[in-house]
Amino acid sequence: xxxxHQRALDLHxxxxxxxxxxxxxxxGRVNLIGEHTDYNDGHVLPLALPMRTVITxxxxxxxxxxxxxxxxxxxxxxxxxxSTSTGWARYVHGAVELARREGYEVLPWxxxxxxxxxxxxxxxxxxALEMAALLAACPAGGAPPPAxxxxxxxxxxxxxxxxxxxxxDQLVSAAAIDGAALLIDCRSLDTRPVPLPAGVSVVVVDTxxxxxxxxxxxxxxxxxxxxAARLLGVxxxxxxxxxxWRRLDGRVAMRARHVLGEQVRVAGxxxxxxxGDVATLGRLMNESHDSLRDxxxxxxxxxxxxxxxxxxxxxxxxxxxTGGGFxxxxxxxxxxxxxxxxxxxxxxxxxEPAEQPSTEPIAVMAVRPSPGAYVESVD
Numbered sequence: 001x002x003x004x005h006q007r008a009l010d011l012h013x014x015x016x017x018x019x020x021x022x023x024x025x026x027x028g029r030v031n032l033i034g035e036h037t038d039y040n041d042g043h044v045l046p047l048a049l050p051m052r053t054v055i056t057x058x059x060x061x062x063x064x065x066x067x068x069x070x071x072x073x074x075x076x077x078x079x080x081x082x083s084t085s086t087g088w089a090r091y092v093h094g095a096v097e098l099a100r101r102e103g104y105e106v107l108p109w110x111x112x113x114x115x116x117x118x119x120x121x122x123x124x125x126x127x128a129l130e131m132a133a134l135l136a137a138c139p140a141g142g143a144p145p146p147a148x149x150x151x152x153x154x155x156x157x158x159x160x161x162x163x164x165x166x167x168x169d170q171l172v173s174a175a176a177i178d179g180a181a182l183l184i185d186c187r188s189l190d191t192r193p194v195p196l197p198a199g200v201s202v203v204v205v206d207t208x209x210x211x212x213x214x215x216x217x218x219x220x221x222x223x224x225x226x227x228a229a230r231l232l233g234v235x236x237x238x239x240x241x242x243x244x245w246r247r248l249d250g251r252v253a254m255r256a257r258h259v260l261g262e263q264v265r266v267a268g269x270x271x272x273x274x275x276g277d278v279a280t281l282g283r284l285m286n287e288s289h290d291s292l293r294d295x296x297x298x299x300x301x302x303x304x305x306x307x308x309x310x311x312x313x314x315x316x317x318x319x320x321x322t323g324g325g326f327x328x329x330x331x332x333x334x335x336x337x338x339x340x341x342x343x344x345x346x347x348x349x350x351x352e353p354a355e356q357p358s359t360e361p362i363a364v365m366a367v368r369p370s371p372g373a374y375v376e377s378v379d
Contacts, residue, residue, distance in 0.1 A: 038166030048176030094160030122323025208358025282318025298325030
């Protein structure tokens with residue numbers, strides 16, 4: 001299949017009979033390690049995927065008009081509130097509304113939306129759409145810098161969509177560096193590229209299960225973390241010592257144990273990548289999954305089954321669920337020489353659990369870290 005970029009150009013020309021002036025593009029992401037630490041002001045280590053969302057731009061005098069390759073058409077006046085839009089269009093409309101509210105010039109345009117990022121698979125399809133929409137909405141050269149772009153995208157999630165998500169997805173989509181994972185301090189928004197060690201590949205495995213973000217479960221965990229920080233007398237859990245969870249009881253202690261342990265694991269993963277210690281990196285990924293399953297309770301039968309299956313295969317150094325949880329994808333660290341055999345054997349041997357069958361085909365994708373969002377002119 002042609003790339004999202006080429007499909008966008010082709011669909012724009014077919015739909016409107018013209019060539020767009022600009023193309024905005026933003027990637028999805030996979031998180032190597034550092035799950036549910038972002039809204040605790042902690043550290044995360046994601047990388048941008050080669051799968052991207054693309055929006056074409058052709059200025060018009062009328063409303064914003066967009067045709068999605070997969071989800072239909074929308075049209076809205078950029079001066080109206082995003083609450084008047086629904087579904088995928090609300091993300092784009094929300095980006096336009098917040099950009100205008102922050103003083104960025106937004107000009108009406110028509111275009112199309114295409115994507116290679118699987119929707120609902122915990123690979124940040126919504127963040128990719130938000131980043132591409134913000135770049136499309138602002139005139140060339142007038143878009144916010146990456147950190148501001150990410151903040152606006154997070155506000156779309158928080159204020160328009162109503163999900164209390166952190167900043168990780170938007171910031172890596174906006175600021176990723178080609179060829180490296182991105183260490184993000186979710187309080188300061190400082191970023192640092194961390195290249196992958198030689199001899200290993202990141203493999204994303206889609207279990208074929210899908211979810212809408214489990215809002216009540218997600219909000220419950222955020223509340224647990226806030227309560228843990230309050231009881232420990234810190235602004236956020238990142239400020240607590242690694243063993244401070246022992247001062248807590250019950251479910252709140254479990255949530256804090258994951259977050260505080262995950263902070264330590266992220267630091268260890270960065271050091272392991274710098275020195276090329278792939279065995280330690282894989283072990284930390286395994287520990288992260290086990291903590292997410294047992295202490296944070298956001299894994300699922302399909303995610304657990306896929307992690308077990310990958311860990312049993314030759315060349316797999318570590319595997320964990322990735323993203324918010326409950327369904328979607330896992331991420332594995334696999335020796336380069338073993339990737340082809342790993343993929344074949346996993347597809348042949350994996351058996352989905354009866355309590356969580358897949359609704360989409362299982363996919364195994366070796367990925368390389370890719371660049372963040374950008375906008376370019378069309379010749």
